Amino acid sequence: MNIINPATEETITTVAEDNSIAVQDKYHQARKGQAAWQQVPLSQRIETIRRFSDLLEAQADALAKILSSEMGKPVSQAHNELKGARGRIRFFIDNSEKWLAEEWITQEDGLGEKIVYEPLGVIANISAWNYPYLVGVNVFIPALIAGNAVLYKPSEYTTLTGLKIGELLHQAGVPKAAFQVVTGGSTAGKALLELPLNGYFFTGSYQTGKSIYEAVAYKMVPCQLELGGKDPLYVPDDNADIAKVAQAAVEGAFYNNGQSCCAVERIYVHRNVYDNFLKAFVAEVNQLKIGKPEESDVFIGPLARKEQVQVLEAQTQDALDKGAQLLAGGKRADRKGYYFEPTVLTDVNHQMLVMTEESFGPIIGIQQVSDDAEAIALMQDTSYGLTAAVYCDTQQKAEEILAQIDTGSAYWNCCDRVSATLPWSGRKHSGIGTTLSYLGIRTFVKPKAYHFRK
8 A cells, every 4th residue: 555645746665465364353352451450440551651741742843744744634734643642642541430430329228229431442534634633533532541452544645644643552551452553445345344343433534424424324323433524614793803813714714624524615605795705815815825744834735635636626616507606726736746826616505515515625615694593404404414614793693593503513713623522423414412511432342230239
C-alpha cells in the first residue's frame, strides 16, 4: 500500500496491508489481551493514558509533520489538532473514575441494588483521515480506560499517523495485545466486520456507515456511527457586526479545507443583510492563502484524496449549469498536488448538488432568504442532522430557531466546534450513538444490575 503525499503526489513510503488472516491473528491476540487489561486497576489504566498524552505533547512537532505529509493538513492546523486531542484526553482522565464507578441505587430494608459497569470486550475502531487524532481519541481513549481491547484501523490515508498512535500507546504502557493497529483499506475493514467483536465504532461517510450497520446488525452488539453532515449556517437580519459574522463563517466553511463532518456546508442569509454579508465573506475568502502545508501562514493545503477534486468540480459545474453565480474559485489550483481553490457560489437553490450533497471540500453555496421561516424550512431540507448554526444578536432568537432543527448539536454565534464535555452525536444520516461527555464514557461499557437480599 503506497502512502502518497497529496501536496506533491509523490510516494512517501510503502506499508504492508493486513489481509484477513493477519486481522484474525490480531483479533485473537486482542481477545487474550483484553482479559488481562481489564484486570489492571482503573487508576493505573488512567495513568497509562496520561503518559500517552504526555508523549503526544513531547513529540508534537514530529507527529504534526507526519500527519501533514500524508493528509495535506497545514502543519499549524495539525498542531491545533494534537492540542485539541490532548484536551479531550484530559477530560477522560479527569472524569472516567466518576462515571465508571459502581453505583448503589438502593440500600434499605435488607435490599441492596447496584449498577456495575463492565467493558464491552474487544471492539473495532474504524477511524477517519480528516482528524485522525481527534476522532480517534473520542473512541480508543475511553474504550481503553474502560478496560476494552481495541482493533484500531486508521484510514488508509493516515496510516503513518495510525501506526504512530499505536507505537506511543504501547510506549505509554498499553499492552500490545490490548491495542492492535490494523492497516489497509476496504479489505482489512471487511475482515473486521467478519469477526465476533463486541462493538463497532466507525467514523466516515453515510454510505460506508450504512453498509457496516447492515453487515453487523445480526450480531446485536453496539454499532456507533459518526457520519457526514450538510451543516447549515443562518444569518438573520439582527446582527450588529456582519463583517465579524462573515469572518467566522469563512473559518467554519474552509478550516481543514472544509474536510470536516461539522464544517459549514451551506449558508442562508436574510435579504436585509445579504449584500453586506456577501461582500465581507468574499473579501475574507480572497485572503485565504493556498500553499504548501509546511508554510506557516498557509490556510488551504491540498485535499487528502485525489478523487475529491472531481467531486468539487462536478458540484461547481452543476450549480453553474442551473444558474448559480461564481464569486470565487471554482477550479483546481494551478499547481502540483490535489489543490482546489476556495469556492463561493451564490444564487443557489436546493436543486443544486452543492446545497444538498456533502461536499467535504473548500466550497460553499450562499442562498438569500426572505425571513426566518424560509431559512428554517431550508435548513431542515436535508437527510443529514449533525450540526446547525445561527448568528444573531440574541440567544433567545437563536434558540427558538435551533429548537426547530433536527440536529445533534446546535450553535449560537459559533460553528464547527466540538466540546469534550458535551455529547457528540448525529441524527438521521449523520449517524447513531454518542461519543464524548459522560455519555461517551459509558458508551464503552455495559451495565450489570446486582440485586442483594439479606
